[in-house]
Amino acid sequence: MNYKLKSTTAALLILAGPAFADMDAARAFLDEEIGDMSSLTREEQEAEMQFFVDAAQPFQGMDIKVVSETITTHEYESQVLAPAFTAITGINVTHDLIGEGDVVEKLQTQMQSGENIYDAYVNDSDLIGTHWRYQQVRNLTDWMANEGADVTNPGLDLDDFIGTAFTSAPDGKLYQLPTQQFANLYWFRYDWFNDEKNKADFQEKYGYELGVPVNWSAYEDIAEFFTGRDLSHMGVDGEVFGNMDYGKKDPSLGWRYTDAWLSMAGAGSKGEPNGLPVDEWGIRVNENSQPVGSCVARGGATNGPAAVYAVTKAIEWLEKYTPPAAAGMTFSEAGPIPAQGNVAQQMFWYTAFTADTVKPGLPVMNEDGTPKWRMAPSPHGVYWEEGTKIGYQDVGSWTLMKSTPEDRAKAAWLYAQFVTSKTVDVKKSHVGLTFIRDSSINHESFTERADKLGGLVEFYRSPARVAWSPTGTNVPDYPKLAQLWWQNIGDAMSGAKTPQEALDALCADQERVMERLERAGIQGDIGPKLNEEKDPQEWLAMEGSPKAKLDNEDEEPKTVSYDELIKSWQ
Template sequence: MAFEPSDSQQQAIERWLDTEFTPSTLSKQDQKKELYWFAEAAQPYQDVVIRVTSERIDTHWYEATQLAKAFYEITGIRVYHELTGEDDVIKKLSTQITTGINLYDGYINDSDLIGAHFRQGAVLPISEIMMNEAITLPTLDIDDFIGIKFTSGPDGVIYQLPDQQFANLYWYRHDWFSRPELKRQFQALYGYELNVPANWSAYEDIAEFFSVHVKEIDGVRVYGHMDYGRRDPSLGWRFSDAWLSMAGTGDPGIPNGLPVDEWGIRMEGCRPVAVSVERGGALDGPAAVYALNRYIDWLNRFAPAEAKTMNFTQAGAVPGQGNIAQQIFWYTAFTAALSDPELGLLNEDGTTKWRMAPSPKGAYWEKGMKLGYQDAGSWTFLKSTPENRRNAAWLYAQFLVSKTVSLKKTLVGLTPIRRSDIESESMTEMAPKLGGLVEFYRSPARERWTPTGINVPDYTKLSRHWWSNVADAIEGKASPQEAMSKMAQGMETDLVSMTFARVDCAPQLKPKRYRSFWLNQPGAPKAQRLDEKPAGKTFSYEASLSSWLED
C-alpha cells in the first residue's frame, strides 16, 4: 500500500512549496515526490530529536531558522541546528572523535579535514551510509555536486556530503576603477592601466595608489587594501586557506601541488614526508617568506590602522562600509551581505558597484599551480553517534541539499553546491547582480580553487601553528623567516607524533639535508628570485573572466 502523509504533513508540504521552495530545478510535482519520500523515510524516527552544528554564515542561518522548521513539519523529526564559530565546530568534532562521547549527531565542517577523516577511521563515510536505501534519497544525485571530489579520499570513498561552497577571489570597486580621472592619474604614476591586477606587483601599485595618492573619494577616506592581523585562529585560515598558493610556494598540480603542496608539505604518495626546506618541504622557503613579508607590508602601509586588531568576522564587513578599493583575498560567502541595498554598493538597476575576479598571482606562481582556496562546508557523521540519531541526521542533511530546496538556498546564501542550480535560468537572471559569482561557478575555475586536501593529515592539530607564528611576525616578535621556520619545525614535530588507522598514509619524515641541496633542485622549495616585484600587469574585467576558462 502506497504511503500517504498525514493531513498536517500534506498541508505543510503544500504551504512550504508555495511559500519557500521556489524556485527549484524540479517541477512542483517532482518536488512533492521528494517531500513525500522524506515524510515516509522519517516514520521510524518520529521520537528522535537530533542536534547538529555548523559555522555561522548566511547559508547555515537560513537552514537553522527556516529549513529546520520545514523539515520538522514535514517529517516530525525535531532538529536543534546550532550555529557557532568555525573554530568551535572543529573543536567539538575533535572532542567527539577523541572521547567517543556523542556531542552532536551531525557536523557541517570544512572538507579541509578530509586528510584526517580518511586516515583516522572515526568518520562513517557517506559512501557507506548511502548503501542503506531506506534512508537515502533516490534523487540525491551525487554526480550533481560540484565539490564531491573535495570530500572524497584517495581511495575514491566519499567521506562527506557538500552543503555549501564559497571561494576566495579578488574583489574591487569596479565603479572607482572605471572613473576616467582616476585611470588617467594611475597611468601617469605607474605607466599602465588601472584595471584588474594580474600579479601581486600590480595589486601593490593599486593599493599604494588609493591609500597614498587618492586618499579620498566623494568625501570619504579610502584605502587600497584590506586584511586583518589580530592574534586569532582565523589569522591561520588566512594563510593555510591559501595565501601561500597565490604566492607560488608549492608545485603545479590540482587539487594541491605535487610533490609539494600549498602548505609547503612534501608528499610521497599519500605520506607527508617534509615541511621544512631541510627535508624537502617549502613552508620556510623563500616563496613562503616572501608571502608573509608582503602580507605584513601591505597590512601596515595600505590598510586601515584598525585592520591589525581585527579577525576574520570583523574584517569581513569592512568592504561593505564603502571605503575599500580592493581586497586580494575576499570570500564569496560575503556576496549576499554586500548585495544589501542599504549599503549603497548597488547601482540603480540592481547591479553591483563592485566585482569579483581571479586572484592576482605572486612572484613565484607558475602555470598549472593552485591559485586560490574554496571552502566546502560538508556534512560529516561519526561512528560514535548512535545509529538511529545518525540516520535521522542523515535525512536532515539530505533535505538541506535536495533539489527541492537547494536552488532557493543558493539564492539566499550564494554558496552553490549543485551543477544543476548553477546552470539554472534563475542563476542566469541573477548573474548581473552578483558581480562575477555566477561566471566563476560556471567556469572550470571552480575546480581549480580547491580546499586543503588529503596532504594535510590532521588540519586541527597542524593549523594551530599558523596563527600563532604569523601573529608573532605581524607584531614584530619574530622576523618572517624566523616565524616560518618555527612554524615548519612545529608542524614536523607534530607529524612525527601522529598515529592513524591508515598506517600506509601516516607521516614519515625524510632526513635533513643542507637547504642549498633542496633549493637547487627543480620545483619547490624554490630558490629566492632576484626580482620579487616584476612589472605590474593588469587586464580588463571581461578579460579576467575569460582567464577562468584558460588557466
Template sequence: MNVLLRSTTALSMMVGLAAPAFADMQAAQDFLDAEIGDVSTLTREEQEAEMQWFIDAAAEFEGMDINVVSETITTHEYEAQVLAPAFSAITGINLTHDLIGEGDVVERLQVQMQSGQNVYDAFVNDSDLIGTHWRYGQARNLTEWMAGDGADVTSPTLDLDDFIGTQFTTGPDGNLYQLPDQQFANLYWFRYDWFNDEQTKADFQEEYGYELGVPVNWAAYEDIAAFFTGRDMSYIEGEPTSVWGNMDYGKKDPSLGWRYTDAWMSMAGMGDKGEPNGLPVDEWGIRVNEQSQPVGACVDRGGATNSPAAVYAVDKAIEWLQNYSPPQAAGMTFSEAGPVPGQGDIAQQMFMYTTFVAPLVDSPAVMNDDGTPKWRLAPSPHGVYWEEGMKVGYQDVGSWTILKSTPTDRAKAAWLYAQFVTSKTVDVKKADVGLTFIRDSTINSEHFTERAPRLGGLVEFYRSPDRVRWSPTGTNVPDYPKLAQLWWQNIGDAMSGAKSSQEALDQLCSDMEDVMMRLERAGVQGDQGPALNEEESAEYWFDQPGAPKPALENEDEEPQTVSYDELVQSWQ
C-alpha cells in the first residue's frame, strides 16, 4: 500500500473530519495523532501551538466555502485528499481543493485574469508565471499583503527564510508574488545497476572506446541510448530481453510545450549565460533590454527561438524519441510518460521530472528487495552549444497565487489554507509522500537523512548548492498563458513531421512576437511590457556577443562521461 493510500485510510477513521461542524483543538489532535506523529520538524507541543493559531485565525471564516485548484500530481493529491479535509475539520472552513491538468490550471487562471470574475480563491500555479504576475499586477503582492490586509491571517511560524524557492517567486521589484507549495527538478535518470554491471561496462568500452558512466554531454547520451536500445539484459537475473536507451513523450498536448520551455533549449545551449536565467536571452529565446522589456524572440530581433542552437535542440529530441524510445512514447503526454521507467525496461532518461520519483519507489521492477533503488539521479548532460555559466536545468516551483479579483475575506481564508499545507507541522509528511521539497528544514531533517539511501540521490541533490542552479522560467516571459500555448502547437508540428524543426521554430517565434506586439500596442503592462526591436539581418545579431549564436560548422563533439559516485561526492 502506498503512502498516500495509507494516509487517506488513516484520516477516514478520524472522527469529525468528513463533515466538520465546528473548529476545535480535538480535531487538530486527532489529525496529529493519525497523520503526522513525529514525522515533522516540530515537537508535538509546537505542532499543537501552530494548529491553535490556525483555529484562532480562522474563527471569523467558519462555515465559509472556499475553492482552490492545482495540477494533478502526487503532492497535490495528498493535499486534496488528506490535508484539505483535515484543514476543514480543524478550522471550520469548508475547503474544496480541485485537481485538474496543468494546462487547465493556466487556462482558468487566464479566464479569471481576463474576466475579473472569481473563478478560484487561490491557484497553485508555476512560478513560470512570475513575469506575468509582476507585469499585470493582478496577483496580490504577498509582501504587501502580509504587512497589510493579510497581516492578521499570516502565521507567525510561516518562516519565509526556510523556503528554498522564494527567489523564483519574487519579482524584479523585490516583492513576493507567490508562495512555494512544491518543487521538483528535471534531472538525468539512469539504471545504476546496469551501468555498474561488469559485462555491460566491458561491452560498452569495447564498442565505444570509453567508460560507461553518467553522460556529461549529449554526444555521450546518444551513444548510451544507441548501446542499450534493443539490448538483451537477461544475463542479469530478472532483467528484460530487450530494453530502450531513452524515454520521452511527443503528443501534441500542452505538456509538450513544457518539455521544451522547461530549460531544454538552454541545456542545448540556445540562450545566454546567467543564473537563474540567461540574460539578455533566456531559455525561451526571448531577449529583453536593460529595462527588462521583451524586445524579440526571432533571430532578426535579437532573440534565439529559431536560432541554429534551437533547431539542434528540437532535432535531437525528435531523433532520440524516434530511434531509442518505446514506439508508444510519441503518443504520450507528460503524465502518461512519467511512470514508464518504473516498468523496468528503460536504461536512461535525459529529462526526468523528479515529481515521478514518488511512483518509482512503489515500482518493484526498479527497486531492490531491501527498498533501495536500482536507479540514480544526476545532472542532465548539456548540448554542443552549451557553455559554462549557462542554465543547466529546470526546477518547477508550483506556488500559491491569490488574484486581486478574489474578495478579501475569501482571500484571507484561502491564504490560511496555503499556509496550512506548507506549514512546518505538515511539511515533512507531505514531502515524504510527494518528494517535492520546499523547506530547508525538511530537506535537512533526520527523517530524510534516514530515507536518503532509498531515493537515489534526490536528497543529496536538494542538500547541495547545485539545487539553486536548476531554475524555473524567469521574468523575460511577459505573458505565460498566451505564449506557452504557442509552443506545444508549433513544436507539435515538428514532432509529427508536418514541418521541419526550422519551419516550426520560425512560426513559433513569429507567433510569439505577434502576441508581444499586441501587448505593446495595448500598453497593458506599462513600462515593463514589450518594446520590440527593429528587424536586422541574422548576421548582424550573430556578430553580437552571446545569443543568438551562429551555426557550428560541426555539431559533433567528443563524448564525455563521469563516475556517478564521484559526482555525488561533489554534492556533499
C-alpha cells in the first residue's frame, strides 16, 4: 500500500489550473489521490466535493496565503492538497511551511499590528487561553452560525473530531479547528524487553519483571539496567543507553517542560482535559477562570515539591543514563536518536516521529516491516494521582484572525475544511500519522496497518487517550510565558541554579507577566487577578495541588506486560 503523496497528482492538477475549477478536477483528484482511502463512499466524496465547488464560486481567482509549521502532515497539505483545492475551487492557495516559533511570531505580529499577514494559521491549541482572553481570533461556533454559514461544510461533523475539547474555551465556544494531533508517549525496545536473558537478569537484579514501567521508579531501574549493558547476544554493537532526552538551553527545552512534564510527576490538580484549579504549568485559576498565581505562595505549583522532583529526576537521568551528547542537543537533534538502535527507552517520545521511525532498513525495524519498538502510556511520578493528566498532545489547529477581511477568511475557511474533510482525512492520516478524526482512526485500513505502527493505532483507539492533552486555558498569554521556561530550566540543566532556585525564578517571572496583564486590563474580567502572597505552608497543608513534599519520593517500582496492556484496551 502506498501511503506517500503522489506528486504526479499535484502536478496534473496544477496544470489543469483554475479553469478546471469544477467537478472534473474533483473527480480526477478522487481517482488519483484518494481512491478507497476515505471514510466516505465515492458518492459521498463527490457530494462533499460539490459543496466546495459551489461554495467557492464567489471567490474564484482569489489568492490567499495560509501558514503552518513544517511537519510531514503539513507538507502533504501544502504539496498535494493545496494544489488540488486550487484546481477544484479556483481559489489560489499558497500554504507556507515555516518553523513553529516563526508561526507564533507572525501570529503575534498580526495580533499587535492588525495587519493581515496570513488569511489562516495552523496554530497550536496551546494558545487557547490566549485566544479566548484577547478575543482577536474568530470564535468558530459563532462564525459557522453567522458570517461563515454559507461557507461551512454541512458534512464537517465536529463530533467526529477527537480534539475539539482542547480548542474550546470556558465560554463553550470553539476557537480553532484541529488539523493534526500527536501525543508524547513512552517508547521502548520491545525486542530487548522480551529477550529471555534480559528478562532473567533484570528479575534477578531488581526482584520484579521487566516490562512497561507504570511509575518513574521502575523507569529509573530500567534506565540503570540497560545503560552500559552488553547486548552483543542480540547483535547490538556499540554502547547502550537506558534513557534519551535533551538539555541544550534553547527554546525547545521549554517544550519539554510546558508539555506536561510537571503533570506527569503529579504537580497539577485532577481534571480533564487539564487540571483545575492548578494546571500542568503550575498556574492556578479562580472560579472565574482568572489566573491567580504560579508560585506556591499564591496557590500555584510551578515551584512546589512535585515540580522540583520532576526537574531533579530529568537532570539525574540525563546525566546518568543518556548519551553524553544529548545534554547539548535540541528537540529536533535528539528526535532521531532512538531510531539509531542504541537506546532502550524514552519517557517522552512524540508520536509525530512514528513515520520516520518505521522506515525500512533502520536498526529498529524488522525485515518484515514490523518495528522492534513499541509505544505505551507514559509512566507517572510519585506525586501523581488517578484522574490527573499524564501526558501532552499537540493539536495543530486552523485559526482565523479577526483582522483578516471577511471574504479572505471565508476562502481560507473553505481550504481549512477541505484539508480536514472526511474525504481526504484517512489518506492524510496515513501520510502523516497525526489523527484528528474518530472515523479515520477506526478505518479498516488502519486495522490492517496497525502492526506496522508500534502501538499508535491501539493507543488512539483506546480509552487512555483522554489523559493526554495540550496546554489548557489557565495560561493567559502562551507566547509571553512560554519563553520564560527554557531560560529558567536551562539554568537548572547547566548547573547554574538548583532545580528549586530555577523554579522559584520561573514562577516569579510568570507572575510578573501576569501582573502586567492585570494592570493593563486588556483581558477584561477573565484576565489575571493575582492572589495576595501568604506563607507557602498554608497552601501546602491544603488538599490538592500544590502538594507538600513527601518523606519518601522513591515509590515501589511497578511494571506491566505490554501485551496485557494492549489486551485491556481492546
